[in-house]
Amino acid sequence: xxxxxxxVVLLACLTLSACGGVDPNSPLGQRKAIFKEMLxxxxxxxxxxxxxxxxxxxxxxxxxxxxxxLAHEPWKHFPVVKEADHTSAKDDVWQKxxxxxxxxxxxxxxxGELVLATNAKPFKASTLSPAVQKVEDACEACHKExxxx
Ligand code: HEC
Numbered sequence: 560x561x562x563x564x565x566x567v568v569l570l571a572c573l574t575l576s577a578c579g580g581v582d583p584n585s586p587l588g589q590r591k592a593i594f595k596e597m598l599x600x601x602x603x604x605x606x607x608x609x610x611x612x613x614x615x616x617x618x619x620x621x622x623x624x625x626x627x628x629l630a631h632e633p634w635k636h637f638p639v640v641k642e643a644d645h646t647s648a649k650d651d652v653w654q655k656x657x658x659x660x661x662x663x664x665x666x667x668x669x670x671g672e673l674v675l676a677t678n679a680k681p682f683k684a685s686t687l688s689p690a691v692q693k694v695e696d697a698c699e700a701c702h703k704e705x706x707x708x
Contacts, residue, residue, distance in 0.1 A: 580645060581645065585642075585643070586636040586637065586638050586642055586643070587636075587642070587643040587645070587646055589636045590633045590636035590637065593629055593632045593633045593636070594633055596629055597626060597629045597630065597633075597698075600622050600625050600626045600629065601626055601691070601694060601695065601698070603618075603622050604619060604622045604623065604626065604673075604691050605691055605695065607619055607622075608684055608687055608688050608691060614682070616677075616682050619677060619682065619687070620677040623670070623673045623674045623676075623677045624674055626670050626673065626694070627667075627670035627671055627673065627674050630666050630667050630669075630670040631667055633663075634660070634663045637652060637653075637659075639653075639656075640653065641653045647706050647707045647708060648705060648706060648707070649704075649705050649706065649707055651704065651705055652705050658704075659701070659705055662697070662700055662701040662704070662705070663701070665697050665700070666694070666697040666698065666701065669690075669693045669694045669696075669697045670694055672690055672693065673687075673690040673691065673693070673694055676690040
């Protein structure tokens with residue numbers, strides 16, 4: 560991409576139309592960006608275990624640490640009162656905040672356990688796979704209850 564083309568894209572984003580209408584600095588924009596990064600990181604970990612990407616112990620460990628730190632980030636970008644119209648978050652996020660936070664904690668503890676699992680050397684799929692599965696289950700459990708589609 561040329562620099563000129565890049566700035567055209569950036570400008571288009573600034574007008575908010577080409578970026579799905581979401582202001583990247585809004586709470587919605589910020590949590591979406593974190594969730595996307597979480598997905599990318601967890602898919603990379605899953606891919607290494609399922610043979611889609613070559614397994615690399617250092618890359619796996621770094622990814623686990625990154626995922627654990629990302630797992631703590633989205634929640635502060637859900638304001639106490641629902642603020643966005645174009646959100647895929649169900650109203651229950653705001654109506655059942657305690658339960659939502661509980662599932663957030665459960666993801667954080669799953670990613671924490673995943674980091675611990677990477678300390679066991681040599682790396683074994685039999686240790687790492689269940690730990691990744693637990694993280695994926697924690698994502699899924701919350702999406703089922705709190706995310707539309
Ligand atoms: C405690 C609840 C919860 C957990 C745990 C959770 N999510 Fe989500 N996720 C949500 C909600 C709510 C939304 C919708 C956000 C919005 O649109 O306001 C969402 C949205 C997303 C999106 C869509 C972002 C976009 O561009 O619209 C992705 C991707 C995603 N989550 C990935 C993940 C991954 C991967 C994990 C686990 C590593 C995870 N989530 C764990 C609640 C959760």
